[in-house]
Amino acid sequence: MKKGISFRQAFFTLLKRDLQIAIRHKGDIFNPLLFFILVVTLFPLGIGPEPQVLSRVAPGVIWVAALLASMLSLERLFKADFVDGSLEQMLLSPQPLPLMVLAKVLAHWILTGVPLILVAPLLAVLLHLDDNSYGALMATLALGTPVLSLLGAIGVALTVGLHKGGVLLSLLILPLYIPVLIFATSAIDASSLNLPYSGHLAIIGAMLVGSLILAPFAIGASLRVSTN
Amino acid sequence: MWKWLHSYADPERAYNLSGKLLPWFAMLATALVGIGSVWGLVFAPVDYQMGDSYRIIFIHVPAASMSMAAYMAMATSAFIGLVWQIKSADWAAAAIAPIGAVITLIALITGATWGKPMWGTWWVWDARLTAELVLLFLYLGIISLYASFEDKVLAARAAGILAIVGVINIPIIKYSVEWWSSLHQPSTIRITEKSAMPTEMLYPLLINILGFGMMIGAITLIRFRAEILARNGMRPWVRELAKAEGVK
Amino acid sequence: MAEQQIAKTLLSANQLTCIREERILFDELSFEITAGEIVQIEGPNGSGKTSLLRILAGLSRPYAGEVYYQGEDITRNRDEYNDDLLYLGHLAGVKTELTAEENLNFNLRISGYDEFDTRGILAKVNLAGFEEALAGHLSAGQHRRTALARLWHTNCKIWLLDEPFTAIDKKGVEELEHIFLDHAKRGGCVILTTHQDMGIIGDDILRKISLEYRFV
C-alpha cells in the first residue's frame, strides 16, 4: 500500500474528475455561454443598430458580458464540493492545497472560459467590431479570462459557506476585475486604430502571472475559513 | 477548569485601556476639527480662481486622505489578526471598516459638491474620483462579508483575507484607473490642489487632516469597545457590566 | 516508562476550547489517544461532538488550545498529518455524478495511493455489481459504503469517523467493527461518534470521552 502519487498526477486526477463531472452535467457549460450571448444581443436592442455606435462600444460590451458570465458561472465552482463533503476531503488530502485549487480553477476555465473565447468572434461580428481588432479581442480574452477565474475564485471561496451568495459575490469581486477590463478594452481600442497593443497584453499577462502565483494561496486560505 | 475564563486580562485590559484613551481622542478631535473648520470657513483667504467654493477642500482633502489611511489601518490589523491570531486586532479591524466607508462616502459627496461649481457637473470620471468609488465598493464588500457570517471569529478571518487581497489590488486599480482616465479625459479638467498653497490656507487644512485622524481614532475606540463586549458575552466581567446596564 | 508512553501517544489534545455563536461547547478539554485505542465521543445533540472531531482533523480552528500529532502541532505540519489521517464526515465526498468505482478511484488517488484494486475493495463492502452505477442512483446505505470503502485500503494511522454507522445495516456494522479492531491491533487508533450501540467492541475495549450540553 505504498503512496506514490506525484503532484502532477494528483493535479491531473482532480482536473480529470472535474471535467468528467461537468461533461455529465452539461448545463454547467452551456448556461454561462448562453448568458454571455444573450447579454451581448441585448445591447444593440438597447442602444440602436447603427454600425458606428455598435463598433465603438463593441469591445466594452463583449468584455463586460464576459466578466458577468465568468462571475455567474464561478458561483458554482466550490458549491457542489462544499455540499457533498468533497471540499473537506480535498483540504485533508496530503496534496498541497494551492495545487488542488489551481486544478479546480483550471477545469472551470476550460469549461467556461474557452467556449466563451471561441464564441466571442461571432458576437463581435454582430456588433460590427473593427476588422483590425479580432486578434486583439481573442488575445485579451485568452489572457484575461483566466485572471477573472482566479480572482473570482477568491470571492467564491470566501462565500461558499454562506446562504446568500449572488449579490455579495459581485460586490466582492467586481472591483477586483476593473484593471483587467480597462487594459483589455483599451488594447482592443488601440488595435482598431492600428496602434500597437503589445504593451497592454504584457500588462494583462503580468496580472495573469501574478494571480497564478498568489491567488491559489488566497483561495486555499479562504476555503479553510469557509469549511470551518 | 474555568481558569481561562478568569484569565480575561487581555480583552478586559483592552476594553479599559481604550476607555481611558477615548476622552483624549474625542477632545482632540473636536478641538482640531472645530478650529480647522472655522479657520477654513471664516478666516482663510479667498482663492482668486475658485472663489469661496474652494472652502470645501478643508473637509474634502482630509476625508479623501483619511479614507485610504483608514483602509491601511484596517488591513494592517486584519493581517495581525490573521497571522498572529490576536483577537483584539480582528475586533479593531471590524470597528474601523464602517468608519472608513463613511469617510470615503464623505470624500465622494464633498468631491461632487465641489465639482459642480468648478466643472459644471456633479460627477466626472476623474481618476481620483473613480478610485475613491472603487475604494468605497471594497469597504462595502468587507462590511457585508463580515456581516454575513454568523460566527464572528470566522467572519473576521474571511473579511481579513478580503482586506489583504484588496491591499494588493488597490495600487493596481489606482494605476489602471489613472492610466485609463489619462486616455479618455481631455486635459482641461484637472484638480489643481497641488499648486503652491498659501500658508493661511495650508494650516487649517493640516489641522483638519490631523483632526479627522483623531476623530477616526475616537470613533474606532467607541466601536472597538462595543465589539469587545459583543465578542466576550460569555465572560464574567462582561456579564457583570450587562447586569448593571441591562434593562428588565 | 515515561518515554515509552510518549512514544505510544498518537494524538493529544491540549486545553481545547470551542465557542460557537457565543456559547461554550467545551473548554480546557485535554486528552491523549494512544496507538491501539478505539475512542467514542459521546454526548447529546449540540454538545459539540462533530466540532471536536473537526478540530481534531484540523478542519476547524479551536478558540483556544492545540492538537498535537506525535508531539507536533498539527497546524505546523499539516501535510504530514494529513498523510496519516483519514477523516469521514457526515458527508464524505461521494460525487453523485460519478460511479461508485470512479468515486473510490478518485478518493484513493487523491489520498496518494497509486496501486489498488477498486473492484476488489468494492466487493468487500458488498458493492460488487454496483461498480458502474452512478452514486446518485445508489441507496443511502450503498452511498455510505462507497465512502467507507476507503477504510479497506489505507495505511493512515488515525481514523476520525463522524457517525460511520448511519444507514448501514447490522451486518455492515459488524464488519466495520471488525475492521476497527484490526486497525487498532495494527497500531492505529479510531475516534468516532455514534448513537448506535456496538456489538463486538465491548465497553472493556471502548474508551469514551463524554461531552455535556452547556448553557453558558
Add this chain to the structure above:
Amino acid sequence: MQFDSLADFFNMGGYAFYVWLAYGVTFLSIGMLVTHSLRQKRKVLVGISQKIQREERLKENRSTK
C-alpha cells in the same frame, strides 16, 4: 476675517449651496456614525443581559424536570 457681514458669510461668495451642502453632509453623517456607535454598546449589553435571563430560565426548567 474674510467676510464683511454674517449674511455675506452665509452666502459664501455665491457658492452657499455647495459649501453648506458639503459641510452639512459631512457633519451630519459623522454625527450619525457617532450616535450609532455609542448606541451599539448599550445594545450589546442589553442583548447579553437578555441572554443571561434566557439561560436562567432554561436552567430552572432543567432542574425542575
